[in-house]
Amino acid sequence: MQVKAPRGTADILPVNTRKWQHIERVIKEQIEFFGYQEVRTPIFEHTELFLHGVGQGTDIVSKEMYTFNDRSERSLTLRPEGTASCVRAIIEHSVYGGVLPVKWYYTGAMFRYDRPQAGRYRQFHQVGVEAFGSNSPYLDAEIIILMVEILSALGLQAYELHLNSVGCPLCRQSYRQRLIEHIDPVKDKLCPDCQIRYLQNPLRVLDCKVVSCHEAIAGYPVIYDSLCPDCQEHYARVRTALEDNGVKYLHDDQLVRGLDYYTNTAFEIHIPGIGAQSAVGGGGRYNGLVQELGGPNLPGIGFALGMERLLLALDTLGIIGSTQSAIDVFIAVMNDQYESPALKILNQIRRAGIRADKDYTGRSGKAQMKYADRVGAKLVILIGDEEMAQGFLTLRNMQNKEQLRVTDEQLIKTIKQIMATD
Numbered sequence: 001m002q003v004k005a006p007r008g009t010a011d012i013l014p015v016n017t018r019k020w021q022h023i024e025r026v027i028k029e030q031i032e033f034f035g036y037q038e039v040r041t042p043i044f045e046h047t048e049l050f051l052h053g054v055g056q057g058t059d060i061v062s063k064e065m066y067t068f069n070d071r072s073e074r075s076l077t078l079r080p081e082g083t084a085s086c087v088r089a090i091i092e093h094s095v096y097g098g099v100l101p102v103k104w105y106y107t108g109a110m111f112r113y114d115r116p117q118a119g120r121y122r123q124f125h126q127v128g129v130e131a132f133g134s135n136s137p138y139l140d141a142e143i144i145i146l147m148v149e150i151l152s153a154l155g156l157q158a159y160e161l162h163l164n165s166v167g168c169p170l171c172r173q174s175y176r177q178r179l180i181e182h183i184d185p186v187k188d189k190l191c192p193d194c195q196i197r198y199l200q201n202p203l204r205v206l207d208c209k210v211v212s213c214h215e216a217i218a219g220y221p222v223i224y225d226s227l228c229p230d231c232q233e234h235y236a237r238v239r240t241a242l243e244d245n246g247v248k249y250l251h252d253d254q255l256v257r258g259l260d261y262y263t264n265t266a267f268e269i270h271i272p273g274i275g276a277q278s279a280v281g282g283g284g285r286y287n288g289l290v291q292e293l294g295g296p297n298l299p300g301i302g303f304a305l306g307m308e309r310l311l312l313a314l315d316t317l318g319i320i321g322s323t324q325s326a327i328d329v330f331i332a333v334m335n336d337q338y339e340s341p342a343l344k345i346l347n348q349i350r351r352a353g354i355r356a357d358k359d360y361t362g363r364s365g366k367a368q369m370k371y372a373d374r375v376g377a378k379l380v381i382l383i384g385d386e387e388m389a390q391g392f393l394t395l396r397n398m399q400n401k402e403q404l405r406v407t408d409e410q411l412i413k414t415i416k417q418i419m420a421t422d
């Protein structure tokens with residue numbers, strides 16, 4: 001019997017984990033510069049969290065959730081995103097009672113039953129940040145700046161930032177009505193999904209990927225014209241703050257995002273040239289969500305980046321190399337008898353904070369040198385008859401092929417010197 005990984009999931013093999021670790025390191029560093037602290041929430045939650053948190057009218061809830069009953073007949077769902085879980089945790093632990101704003105970040109697997117394709121998986125990984133307790137438009141700007149700083153730090157400067165305001169529940173109410181009135185006469189030309197959702201959530205028609213839906217609703221009213229004075233003011237301040245900080249964006253009337261909780265600022269970041277799934281991240285404000293899930297009236301804002309899509313972008317644009325060395329130093333043992341002293345030296349090197357390894361498969365001397373080259377070792381320590389008889393070690397620089405003799409006492413210092421000049 002041969003069992004394969006489920007469709008839409010992927011093994012991340014060591015040849016790729018180095019890239020993941022690199023991306024995670026760069027992202028965490030940037031996030032921590034901005035004062036966010038890591039939170040870890042469960043991978044599954046009670047289903048009703050997402051029904052109320054993400055919204056019944058969304059694709060995620062209506063057709064993409066991995067929902068199951070546990071042995072006690074409780075309905076549980078593998079998290080499709082991280083925001084609802086953070087909000088639940090904020091409420092459950094009354095975190096809002098402390099110092100505000102609360103600035104959290106998380107990384108981990110999310111699950112959505114969608115049609116797999118390049119950049120779209122059923123198990124994928126996000127890095128997200130959420131800030132609770134402030135409605136300042138400058139926090140919106142800070143969050144967006146953080147997202148673009150992350151992309152820049154990864155070498156992905158060629159992004160397109162789409163920005164919109166989806167208003168507050170008050171202005172959205174009147175906008176919804178105007179939009180429904182615009183769509184109603186052409187409803188028969190919409191795709192089957194939009195024909196169902198336009199009454200419940202007409203904004204989703206703007207977001208639909210089917211071209212004929214866009215053609216059918218041409219000339220639709222834009223939300224910007226329906227924003228109330230407060231929402232207009234908020235949006236104007238976010239835009240000015242971004243401009244003052246040199247962040248280029250595209251005002252995008254069609255950007256409504258696929259989750260129901262958004263209010264005011266909504267944004268998405270795309271990397272052109274990586275295929276149909278070009279959104280590497282998205283987010284926005286969700287001022288009503290904490291209250292909706294049973295907490296106090298606490299505003300929130302955040303975003304999430306998709307790890308697989310960042311990796312796809314780095315690979316497609318040739319920004320990240322495919323191989324990075326696994327070790328710096330390899331010990332080549334030329335004779336079985338010297339295995340024990342070799343292991344001792346290996347441990348000394350590792351204790352000195354240097355990544356090192358040796359052979360355990362009985363390879364010939366020549367094959368060990370080849371292997372050292374393949375794993376990217378910068379230095380090889382040769383231990384053979386001459387070395388053992390005369391009490392020194394041969395240190396070979398794999399880049400310039402120079403060899404020098406060192407004593408046991410000089411070894412660590414010499415390795416560090418050579419690596420520092422690399």
Ligand code: HAM
Nearest residue numbers: 081083120121124279280281282283284302303304306
């Ligand atoms: P989202 O736009 O649904 O937002 O997802 C954020 C990012 O996750 C996307 O831009 C994409 O890079 C990645 N992503 C989503 N679905 C998939 C998939 N099936 N396969 C691979 N990558 C995927 C959220 O999840 C919100 N919780 C973001 C947020 C945080 N809003 C406020 N705070």
